[in-house]
Amino acid sequence: MSKSVIIVGSSRKNGNTTKIVDELAKQYDIDIINLSNYNFSYYDYESNNRNDDFFQLIKGIIDKYDTLIFATPVYWYSMSGIMKVFFDRFSDLLQIEKETGRKLRGKNMAVLSNSNENKLDYDFYLPFKKSAEYLGMNYIGDRHINADLIKKTQNLEIAFIK
Numbered sequence: 001m002s003k004s005v006i007i008v009g010s011s012r013k014n015g016n017t018t019k020i021v022d023e024l025a026k027q028y029d030i031d032i033i034n035l036s037n038y039n040f041s042y043y044d045y046e047s048n049n050r051n052d053d054f055f056q057l058i059k060g061i062i063d064k065y066d067t068l069i070f071a072t073p074v075y076w077y078s079m080s081g082i083m084k085v086f087f088d089r090f091s092d093l094l095q096i097e098k099e100t101g102r103k104l105r106g107k108n109m110a111v112l113s114n115s116n117e118n119k120l121d122y123d124f125y126l127p128f129k130k131s132a133e134y135l136g137m138n139y140i141g142d143r144h145i146n147a148d149l150i151k152k153t154q155n156l157e158i159a160f161i162k
Contacts, residue, residue: 004067005031006112009083016147017073017114024112024158030069033061035082043088047096054089059100067108067140070128073147074115077124087131105136112158114145 006025010017013036025032040054061068072079079087093101109132111125125142132139143158 005065006069008071009035009080062103069110071112109137111142
């Protein structure tokens with residue numbers, strides 16, 4: 001049985017992204033990890049940040065979940081800063097924690113985005129798709145949700161969430 005987690009990266013713990021994720025988690029019985037609850041820093045070529053929360057967090061995610069759903073608001077046509085920092089730290093999984101990084105192979109990745117727009121250009125998802133490809137993960141889909149419209153509905157149909 002495949003176990004899924006939604007990894008939330010937003011500057012607000014109780015913003016629209018979190019509200020959407022909370023609703024989806026209830027609806028589909030999925031775990032949530034909010035990156036704001038962890039202390040990890042930018043990628044560092046000298047690996048001086050080895051003792052922050054990143055390695056413990058990513059190892060727990062990899063060991064427990066088969067599907068990683070990244071949820072982010074749209075900030076300046078891109079993923080949130082905290083999500084970008086989290087993705088940048090995947091470089092550590094290719095350099096100093098290679099065995100951990102190899103465990104991402106074959107896992108599923110999906111993306112939830114939200115803003116006050118009805119849709120996004122396909123290139124918003126390109127960093128996620130290319131990261132999944134590079135890491136040997138299966139990119140199984142993405143869904144953009146207009147934050148204004150979520151207030152009008154309780155049930156969200158998300159094809160890649162089972």
